[in-house]
Amino acid sequence: MRRKRFTFALICTLCSSMWLSTVHAEKVSDFEMQTSATESANSTFTVTLKGKDIQDLYAYEAKFNFDPKVLEIVKAETKIKGFSVSPIVKNNEITIAHTKIGNVNGDKGNLDIATITFKAKRAGTTAVKWTALKVLDRNLKDQEFTPNQSSTFTKIFSDIVSHWAKQDIMEMVTKGIVEGMDADSFAPNNNITRAQFAALIARALDLTEGSGSNPFTDVKSGVWYEDTVKKAYAAGIISGLSKTKFAPEKSITREEMTTMLMRAKAYASGVKVESMVSDSTTTFKDDSKISTWAKASVGFALKSGLMKGRTQTTFAPKESATRAESAAVIKRLLNSK
Template identity: 40%
Template sequence: MLGTKALELKREGLVVRLPASLLSSLQKLVPAGQGKNAVISFTLEEIAQQNADAMTTKAASSVKAKIKRGGKMYDVQLAVKLADGTEYKPEAFASPITFGLALEAGINAKWAGIYRIATDGGLTYIGGKSGDGFLPAELRQSGIYAAYEYDKSFADLAGHWAEQAVKELAAKHIVKGTSESTFSPQQPLTRAEFAAMLARALHLEADHTEAVFRDVDSSAWYASALAAASQHGLVNGKGNGMFAPHAAVTRQEMAAMLLRAYEANGTAPKAPAPKDQEQISAWAAEMVEEALAHGLMKGRTDGSFAPKDATTRAESAQAILNLLSKRQ
């Protein structure tokens, strides 16, 4: 009946949008010959305050961060029901449901996200980008969902210039510490680690899992993220089919990856040339210039860019946050 139109539901503090492609896909769940009187059942049940508080307490014990619920908690269920009461539920939605929650006062929107809450209290980060007072995310399965502020601190970042950038990216589950309590901001970052950060930040997925580079084992923790970054044209190898995943990513290499991810439209005011411009490799010179012009990176305080220096974990966090801010 909806044709190609999405079904949008609104109530105070909540907006839900079900795409037409999802609704039509539900027909495939019903066995042949049984769909005559089938109906689509979509329910949004608000979890009672007491139960929501109990689930939040359980969830808080499962994470190494301070969490605060940012609004109401909902049980979201989608199914097809037959006249005899039989239900068919998709394990995963063919197309995602857009689910937006209003955040309560006092919640830091930069640290907020939509989470799926398991029966054992485990939290799965779904996403969310705050705008107009709502935090929208894409749901891909039924379950219990709520918005949480995720406040992660690291002892070695107190007062550090990158502290806020790291806290924001940790809340988006893009970066992790080198331990539960330390971030190691001055530690060099590898090429594989930065490629994985880009893939997580941009929600990239690989179309296929075949090895892209000869020196990347398909079982490596970063293999799928690196494949996604490569397939989307964000990273290049070092030649001869090699990527050098464990080599430190240089500042000029990071500038190139950031610019490819930025997909710049138009030109930006030209940034002052760094005083060590002649040290920038020819292949990277234009991309470094554009990365500086678009505000994706900054030079060092002495006016240099240090193109071949290893990128630190702190620098990479700030650069990823710059990228996300520019892409909004």
């Protein structure tokens, strides 16, 4: 009974600010945090705390920062014998603690102090930061360390593992510009609509002007893209297929995407579209299929690197743009600002 009471009191002490006689140490290199993976389509990964040349580890408390919107803690475990407290989560901080029981020696040598399993709630890149470590030896002499180490993990969609646009997609997902179909799939080869691509540009450029009237009769009041269309129209980035028709649900073609992209580039650069003149001729075999109204846009986009051919010899102007292509061109747009 006394041992249980002592253990409980020691854990309470570890998990509070009531330290005996804290010795601040700077031997940060004695401790290391390792992650099981930096990138995976699997949602779960582990972070292991390692100690080097430990002399006498009887109890410890470790604290971490994380993003609870992206990660959830599954479990924390240790191979060190004794009693562990279930992980304590408060806002964006996790606290774990463990102590041996009774009159025994602390562990020594190179140790795996603890392993924490996390689960990513959604795709994207996130980090776990080890902010503090408090340790006690068998005589209850304590030390406090500030590891200040971080491990990053990127949860990727299972359908883009070997896709050419994987890095572009994941960077835009992490920035909150594009989203997956669900937590595990992105559908990179699916078409993207005119309204959806306008929404990507609005997010990427953080468009705010959208209070004007809506000239398009097929953009009904209350639909999810109403404000997006207003913003992009007010910024001069989109135009309709006619004065009153935008065709928001129609798959956007590659030449339409290119034209919208060029206007977005002009808006971001604070210049008029007309000033962005470029040779409109291309060397693609299907150059003759590029609409006259899109020639200048395609020429500029190719020269500036915003767009590339679908293959080395074709531009495919009339073919529908894909979700992967849209993520790639938005990334290039942001990098060109």
